[in-house]
Amino acid sequence: xxxxxxxxxxxxxxxxxxxxxxxxxxxxxxxxxxxxxxxxxxxxxxxxxxxxxxxxxxxxxxxxxxxxxxxxxxxxxxxxxxxxxxxxxxxxxxxxxxxxxxxxxxxxxxxxxxxxxxxxxxxxxxxxxxxxxxxxxxxxxxxxxxxxxxxxxxxxxxxxxxxxxxxxxxxxxxxxxxxxxxxxxxxxxxxxxxxxxxxxxxxxxxxxxxxxxxxxxxxxxxxxxxxxxxxxxxxxxxxxxxxxxxxxxxxxxxxxxxxxxxxxxxxxxxxxxxxxxxxxxxxxxxxxxxxxxxxxxxxxxxxxxxxxxxxxxxxxxxxxxxxxxxxxxxxxxxxxxxxxxxxxxxxxxxxxxxxxxxxxxxxxxxxxxxxxxxxxxxxxxxxxxxxxxxxxxxxxxxxxxxxxxxx
Amino acid sequence: xxxxxxxxxxxxxxxxxxxxxxxxxxxxxxxxxxxxxxxxxxxxxxxxxxxxxxxxxxxxxxxxxxxxxxxxxxxxxxxxxxxxxxxxxxxxxxxxxxxxxxxxxxxxxxxxxxxxxxxxxxxxxxxxxxxxxxxxxxxxxxxxxxxxxxxxxxxxxxxxxxxxxxxxxxxxxxxxxxxxxxxxxxxxxxxxxxxxxxxxxxxxxxxxxxxxxxxxxxxxxxxxxxxxxxxxxxxxxxxxxxxxxxxxxxxxxxxxxxxxxxxxxxxxxxxxxxxxxxxxxxxxxxxxxxxxxxxxxxxxxxxxxxxxxxxxxxxxxxx
Numbered sequence: 033x034x035x036x037x038x039x040x041x042x043x044x045x046x047x048x049x050x051x052x053x054x055x056x057x058x059x060x061x062x063x064x065x066x067x068x069x070x071x072x073x074x075x076x077x078x079x080x081x082x083x084x085x086x087x088x089x090x091x092x093x094x095x096x097x098x099x100x101x102x103x104x105x106x107x108x109x110x111x112x113x114x115x116x117x118x119x120x121x122x123x124x125x126x127x128x129x130x131x132x133x134x135x136x137x138x139x140x141x142x143x144x145x146x147x148x149x150x151x152x153x154x155x156x157x158x159x160x161x162x163x164x165x166x167x168x169x170x171x172x173x174x175x176x177x178x179x180x181x182x183x184x185x186x187x188x189x190x191x192x193x194x195x196x197x198x199x200x201x202x203x204x205x206x207x208x209x210x211x212x213x214x215x216x217x218x219x220x221x222x223x224x225x226x227x228x229x230x231x232x233x234x235x236x237x238x239x240x241x242x243x244x245x246x247x248x249x250x251x252x253x254x255x256x257x258x259x260x261x262x263x264x265x266x267x268x269x270x271x272x273x274x275x276x277x278x279x280x281x282x283x284x285x286x287x288x289x290x291x292x293x294x295x296x297x298x299x300x301x302x303x304x305x306x307x308x309x310x311x312x313x314x315x316x317x318x319x320x321x322x323x324x325x326x327x328x329x330x331x332x333x334x335x336x337x338x339x340x341x342x343x344x345x346x347x348x349x350x351x352x353x354x355x356x357x358x359x360x361x362x363x364x365x366x367x368x369x370x371x372x373x374x375x376x377x378x379x380x381x382x383x384x385x386x387x388x389x390x391x392x393x394x395x396x397x398x399x400x401x402x403x404x405x406x407x408x409x410x411x412x413x414x415x416x417x418x419x420x421x422x423x424x425x426x427x428x429x430x431x432x433x434x435x436x437x438x439x
Numbered sequence: 440x441x442x443x444x445x446x447x448x449x450x451x452x453x454x455x456x457x458x459x460x461x462x463x464x465x466x467x468x469x470x471x472x473x474x475x476x477x478x479x480x481x482x483x484x485x486x487x488x489x490x491x492x493x494x495x496x497x498x499x500x501x502x503x504x505x506x507x508x509x510x511x512x513x514x515x516x517x518x519x520x521x522x523x524x525x526x527x528x529x530x531x532x533x534x535x536x537x538x539x540x541x542x543x544x545x546x547x548x549x550x551x552x553x554x555x556x557x558x559x560x561x562x563x564x565x566x567x568x569x570x571x572x573x574x575x576x577x578x579x580x581x582x583x584x585x586x587x588x589x590x591x592x593x594x595x596x597x598x599x600x601x602x603x604x605x606x607x608x609x610x611x612x613x614x615x616x617x618x619x620x621x622x623x624x625x626x627x628x629x630x631x632x633x634x635x636x637x638x639x640x641x642x643x644x645x646x647x648x649x650x651x652x653x654x655x656x657x658x659x660x661x662x663x664x665x666x667x668x669x670x671x672x673x674x675x676x677x678x679x680x681x682x683x684x685x686x687x688x689x690x691x692x693x694x695x696x697x698x699x700x701x702x703x704x705x706x707x708x709x710x711x712x713x714x715x716x717x718x719x720x721x722x723x724x725x726x727x728x729x730x731x732x733x734x735x736x737x738x739x740x741x742x743x744x745x746x747x748x749x750x751x752x753x754x755x756x757x758x
Contacts, residue, residue, distance in 0.1 A: 162758055163712045166720045193758075200756045201718060340482065342513035346449075347456060359482065359513070367603075367635040368482065380479040412456040416464055416517060418486040418509035419479060431479075 033352040036398045040238070041183050041213060041331060041389035042356055046281075047240040053284040054242075057277035065274050066265070075276050082283035089286050090232075091221035092249060099248045099266045100279050104212040105134040107233030107248035108177075110259035110270070111208040112138045115175045115231070116147065117257040119206070122174030128152045128160060128189075129374040131179050135210050136370070139177065152178075156376050157324040158187035165194055166201075173198075175206045180214040184358060184371040184387060185322035186331025188218065195228035206230050206254060212238055216289030217297070217328055222249060230254040236278065240391070241285035245278035296392045301329035303390055307399045308332050314407040317427060321377055321385065330390045333358075335372070335381040338420050338427055339413040344386055347409040353402055358385040380419075444515060445550035451518040463524035465507040471577065472503075472534060474569030476562045481604050481631065483512030483559065485520055487566035489527065491534065491574070498578035503532055508566075515552055516559040522548040523563040534571045538587065540564065542618070542629075557628045561618070600645065603635035608649065615653050623647060686750070687714050693748040698741055702727060709741065717752040719745065733757065 037045065063072035065079050080095070087095035101107045112135065116125075127139050129151045143149045150168045154160055160178075176198050181188045195207040208231040211220065216239035220226055232249040236242060250256065250269060263271030308320055317337040336344070341359025348355055358369025359382070368382040377385070388402065414420040419431040444452075455462050470488035477484035486509045494500035506527040508520040522545045527537055542560040546552050552560060572589060575582045582589050590613060597607030611632055620626045623646050627634040632646060639645040681689065694709060702708055707727030712720040721741065723733045730736070734757055742755040 166713045166756075166758055169715070197720075197756060197758065200754075201715070338479075338511065340512050340516070343452070343456070343517060346452065346514045350453070383479075383482045409456075412458075415458065416455060416509060417511045418466075418475075418484055419511055 036351075036353045036394075036401055038388040038390060038394065038398065038402065039354045039356050040391040040394075041186075041387065043237045043243065044240045044391050045393055046242050047285060047288055049288060050241050050281045050284045054277040054281040057280055061276070065276060079274050079276060079279050082279045085283040086247065086286055089290050090215075090249060091223040091226070093223055094252065096267060097250055097252055099250050099270045100274060100282075101246040101248055101270060102244060102275070103246040104210065104233050104235035104238075105246075106259070107235070107246045108132075108134040108208075108210055109138055110248055111231040111233060111256065112142070112175065112177055114256035114259055115206045115208065115254075116142055118255040119174045119204075122172045122204075123147050124170050124173045125149045126152065126165070126168050126173060126176045126178070128154065128178055130154055130158070130182055130184075130187075130371040131177070132183055132210060132212070135177055135179065154187075154374050158182065158185050158322040158371075158375050159325050160189055160194075162190070162193065162197070166197060169198065169201050169205070171202075173202070173205050175208060177208040177210070180209050180211040180220075181218065181328050182322070182371060183213050184369060185325075185333045185375070186213070186328035186389075187322040188214070188326040188328065191229065192225045195226065199228040204255075206256065208232070210234075213328065215239065216286055217330065219293075222251075231256065236282040236285055239285050239289050241281045242278060245275060245282045247282065297329050300390050300392065300394070303394060303396065303399050304330060304332050304388075306396075307388065307402060308334070310403040311406060314403070315410050318410075319377070319381060321372060321375060332388045333372075333385060334388075335377060335385040336410045337381050337384055338417045338431060339384045339410055341383060341385055343413050344384070344406075344409055347412070348386075348402075348406065351401070351405045353405070355389075356387050358387070359383045443553045444518070445552075447548070447550040448515055448518040448552070451521040451549070452514045455517050455521050463507050463521055463528075464509070466509055467505060467507050470570075471501070472570035472574035474566040474571070474573055476565040476569060477512070479511060483510070483516045483562060485510045485512070485516070485562050485566045487520070487523065487563075487570050489534075489570055489574075498580050499533065499535065501533055501574075501578065503527055503530075503534060503537055512559065512562075513556075515549075515556040516562065518549055519545050519552070519559040519563045522560075523567060527567070534574045535585065535587070537567060538571055540567060554628050558631050561614075561629050598644070600649065601632035601639050604631045606630060606632045608644075611646070611649055612653060615649065621650070621654060623650070626650075681750075683714075683716070686716075689749045690714060690719060690745060690753075693745055694741075697744050697748060701740060702736075712758050717750060718754055718756055720756045720758050722758045 061075050063075045065072060065076035083095040083098050087098050092098060101110065125139055125142060125147055127135060127149060139149045152160055152164055152168060178189055178194055180191050191209050198205045198207050207229050209229055211232050211234045215234040222229060230251045231254060234247055236245040258269045260271045265271055265274055311334055312318065312320065315336055319335050321333040321335060341357030345355060345357050358372050369385065372382040372385055415422055419428050421428050455464055458464060466486060467488040467490050471491045472489040474487045488507050489503050490505040491501040492504050506524040508524055510517050510520040526540055526544060526548055542564040545560040545563050597609040599605060600608050600611055614630050615626065618629050620629055623633055623640055626632050626646055633639050641647050698709055705727065706725055707723055708725040710722050710724045723730060723736060727733060737755050737757050742753065745753045
């Protein structure tokens, strides 16, 4: 059976070009870039080139401002904990209710240790209220950490505007953004319209590089203490021997993402929109989350009422289709998606959410196959659901109320 | 989270969703026993119904001949419902005998369940129990006299411990003993309590306290650090000589008297979003909203006017 991979916000396939670019650094060029002998200089040059390449794509004039880490989670931890450590006189942090756990949980941990954290809410479309952001800024605000694009819904936050507002209020406020879902997908120029961003995190495996490599843009002069100490690498801001093959892979992956970027984005958007329209038409009582907000071109989050996400994923998987869900049963805890809850998606609808996320490797054929099988999967589960009336093929009369009710 | 289901679980689920003959999907009309457990908000719900072959004189000799379910839930919840109906039908039990079917029998029938899915089997056992109680009510059988614990009013009268799933203290105490639950994760896996917001774990009267009461206190349990809030409010920029209230009033008045009339001539307006000391957050509204020259207008007209009229330290920030 052919695998249809539609879970690219979770991780992505490694591009063959990336893999090829990495191989020499597993074989003949295995040297430590910090060593003095001549062969090691080649690995040091490879790291420097990769850094320059990445800096170039992000509009960073001084490549030393790009630090390599092991993953976006490490980059986020470094940014948030490092900023808190370097600014002991300030105790207030602003973030949002819909961040990735790698930001949300770090903020909650600081909260448990005496920091005050403002978790900005979002509206039903997933948008932030910029007014609420302005009102949250305080004299003792040390850090703003707000994601660029949401992993579950694809909703994009106005980072340019938010970072400008923070800096115009007080240049000492550190502005961090988790751009894991947006680097390689949205244009980011840290020298121009994103010049107010101090720290920006992302990782390789969301853009067809392998897992195990991340990066942190660290604007020169930002007050932020290192997270990993014990070495002079990355100018002492992130100790540890450079992961040379993966660093080379990350740079190659970003270069590939930027090649024909607009063309690819248009094609992916067309695929997503086609799927969205077809599913909306074929599945009654379904809602697309984040539809009215600015959204990544590759993400579709759809909630099918009266059915549970895990059962849908299981059947999709039986058809070779890989997707994910915000349902409680798939989250590893019993709590359904905090993102959809923050958007006031009714509880029961959150349980029936499925996320499809695409990449440049997806085809029209993939979309057609999903359209062919998914509506039937939902119908099958509705037949089993106590909230569905099979005679009329409609929800039970009282089910609509249940759906709207929150806890 | 990958699926770690047994072949039996996967098979029962696939058979059920494809409506294979011999599966137990459905609801019996005018059932002799009707029981529900869970809710749509909790993420899984089971409606279980059965029909008995009535004994002409002695309801105690009624025998369950048919069992059906409707389930909203995950793969294992649906498979557990199938397992429950199969076990009940194959057993040829009287309703009282059926009460002996426990969640572990369902787990065994399924060839095991992942730990975090045990609650699916508990849901089956709970719905069965509710259906038997319903049967007893309809047939006039006094279960209490037969020595069956019917946990009367347990949900209504008990203090709610887990607010997310509406689970009361008496219910949790009973389940902790019945299912021999020793830790908070075990409780969560079996009955979901504490699985969502987790705020009931270590508070007074919370899950750990109930565990301690039931099994005795464990030593060396770490104390939860109290949250401390020491962040203070202060000036964002230089001190203004006026109180924030009077300062804001003056800004408002200047905006109304000098700035709005100018903007309104062009069909525009000004929205003030916040004032923090000398920082004034605003945006142009009406016909001026989205205007290419908005930043310039704010700088020249709004900021200059306010500097002259109110305080020369004022700075405008466009939102």
